[in-house]
Amino acid sequence: MEKAKDDPVDLEIIVRDEPAGHKSELRLWLRLLSTVNMITQEIRQRLRAEFAITLPQFDLLAQLDRAREGLRMGDLSKRMMVSNGNVTGLIERLETDKLIVRDFDPVDRRVIVAKLTPLGIAKFRIYSKAHEGWLADMFADVDPVTAKALMKHMATMKGSVAAHLTRGA
Structure with missing residues (x-):
C-alpha cells in the first residue's frame, strides 16, 4: 500500500x-x-x-463552553497555551461567524471578555458531539479494561514527568 x-x-x-x-x-x-x-x-x-473550522477554533469554543460567563482574553491565552495575538485572531474569526461576542468585563471595564453566543452554544454542541464520536471510532478497538489500565498508567507517567520538570528554565 x-x-x-x-x-x-x-x-x-x-x-x-x-x-x-x-x-x-x-x-x-x-x-x-x-x-x-x-x-x-x-x-x-x-x-x-x-x-469548516480549525482545531484551534474548536479548542477556543470548548474553553468558552466550560466558562459560560465568559473568559478574559489573557485567561483564554493561558488555557490554550498560545499568545494573546493568536487568541485575538481566533476570536475575530469566530466573532465574524457570530459564534462568540466580546464585551467589557462588568467588574473592570478596561478588560474584554469573550463568551459564546446562543448560535455558538448550539453549534459547539454539534461539533463536540461529532468530536466525541470520532474519538470513540478511533478507540473502538481498545476494550474498556485496556482503556482503564492505560488511564492508570498514563497518570503514573504524567506524575513522573511532572516531578522531573525543570520549572522556569
Whole structure:
C-alpha cells in the first residue's frame, strides 16, 4: 500500500532497528507522540471537512463552553497555551461567524471578555458531539479494561514527568 502525502509519519521508525527493550523510554515517547499526532491530524481534517473550522477554533469554543460567563482574553491565552495575538485572531474569526461576542468585563471595564453566543452554544454542541464520536471510532478497538489500565498508567507517567520538570528554565 502506498503512503498518501497526508498520512502521518510514524515516528517510531527512528528506533525501528534497535533491539527490543533498548532505548525503552525513547520508544515509549515516540509511540505516545505518534499516536497523539495521528489523532490530532485526523481531528483537524474532520473538523475542516465537516464544519469548516480549525482545531484551534474548536479548542477556543470548548474553553468558552466550560466558562459560560465568559473568559478574559489573557485567561483564554493561558488555557490554550498560545499568545494573546493568536487568541485575538481566533476570536475575530469566530466573532465574524457570530459564534462568540466580546464585551467589557462588568467588574473592570478596561478588560474584554469573550463568551459564546446562543448560535455558538448550539453549534459547539454539534461539533463536540461529532468530536466525541470520532474519538470513540478511533478507540473502538481498545476494550474498556485496556482503556482503564492505560488511564492508570498514563497518570503514573504524567506524575513522573511532572516531578522531573525543570520549572522556569
